[in-house]
Amino acid sequence: MTISEIYAGFAAREARGVSPAYERLALAVSRDREMLALLGTLPPAKRQPNLLFGVVRFLGGPVEDPAAFRDYTLGNWPAVEAEMRTRATQTNEAGRCALLLPVLAALPQPLALLEVGASAGLCLYPDRYAYRYGEHLVGAGEPVLDCAATGVAPPARLPRVVWRAGLDLNPLDVTDPADVAWLDALVWPEHVHRRARLRAAASVAAAEPPLLVRGDLVDDLPALAAQAPRGATLVVFHTSVLYQVPAPRRRAFAELARGLPGHWIANEAPDVLPYAGLPRPPGAALFNVLALDGTPLAWTRSHGQAITWFA
Numbered sequence: 001m002t003i004s005e006i007y008a009g010f011a012a013r014e015a016r017g018v019s020p021a022y023e024r025l026a027l028a029v030s031r032d033r034e035m036l037a038l039l040g041t042l043p044p045a046k047r048q049p050n051l052l053f054g055v056v057r058f059l060g061g062p063v064e065d066p067a068a069f070r071d072y073t074l075g076n077w078p079a080v081e082a083e084m085r086t087r088a089t090q091t092n093e094a095g096r097c098a099l100l101l102p103v104l105a106a107l108p109q110p111l112a113l114l115e116v117g118a119s120a121g122l123c124l125y126p127d128r129y130a131y132r133y134g135e136h137l138v139g140a141g142e143p144v145l146d147c148a149a150t151g152v153a154p155p156a157r158l159p160r161v162v163w164r165a166g167l168d169l170n171p172l173d174v175t176d177p178a179d180v181a182w183l184d185a186l187v188w189p190e191h192v193h194r195r196a197r198l199r200a201a202a203s204v205a206a207a208e209p210p211l212l213v214r215g216d217l218v219d220d221l222p223a224l225a226a227q228a229p230r231g232a233t234l235v236v237f238h239t240s241v242l243y244q245v246p247a248p249r250r251r252a253f254a255e256l257a258r259g260l261p262g263h264w265i266a267n268e269a270p271d272v273l274p275y276a277g278l279p280r281p282p283g284a285a286l287f288n289v290l291a292l293d294g295t296p297l298a299w300t301r302s303h304g305q306a307i308t309w310f311a
Helices: 003-015 020-030 033-039 049-058 066-075 077-088 094-106 178-183 192-207 220-227 247-259
Strands: 112-118 131-134 136-140 142-148 148-150 161-168 211-213 234-241 265-266 288-293 295-300 305-309
Touching: 003 033, 003 049, 003 247, 020 033, 020 049, 020 066, 020 234, 033 066, 049 066, 049 077, 049 142, 049 178, 049 220, 066 077, 094 131, 094 142, 094 234, 094 288, 094 295, 094 305, 112 220, 161 220, 220 234, 220 247, 247 265
Parallel strands: 112 161, 112 234, 131 142, 148 305, 161 211, 234 265
Antiparallel strands: 131 136, 265 288, 288 295, 295 305
């Protein structure tokens, strides 16, 4: 897939109806030879729209108007390029916990959670957030995570978590203002509710910071998993992470995750972690597949806003 096709696809499948600003930017970049040539000098994993737009926001550049965005990016390319080469899209969307909750609540309790690609670890606190599935409220406090659920009954209770740990090549510190600023820059411009949700979730995590380990998802996972307390159900999970991992490494990780004790929850795009015999997705937008131990269960939206159960 060409860089132009990546940006056009992002506009059509991810940003349309979700972020008009990013839809405009992605379409403009997809047609801009100079911008595409600059992006082509970066490694393939560093060319993605979310990374480019997040870096420009982080540096204080404009993302509402394509012309202003282009002028800023071209005029400040050395700074933009440097940030894109060193940073990664570590969108730490606590809203994804609403997708995990029906599975987590049904597993043998208590749980030992281990998130792969944990970023700052905000998804390690599904027991500390509140959830609203239509008219059904689960839990109490802030943030309240809204999710449209189809085909699945909302869980009656929150899971009980006794251990939480994360593995990431570059873990972020939820108590560090600079790291939180990067997370904020990754929230799409119009998403005021997601920005407020990020702040509320960061407050929850900062009150009891998780164990975050810098490491590789294959090489370092077994040692971290071995630290989980006995008597708790180990749950290794990840959401929208494996697209950043080369395909051979993905396969090695999937084989490893299947062999660990406990359970493995994956929430990834179907072209990233494929499954045979999937039903048609419920729309033309980008959907992930929620799976437990390699068995697909539901279609999900990337920020946790909807889940459509088919299992």
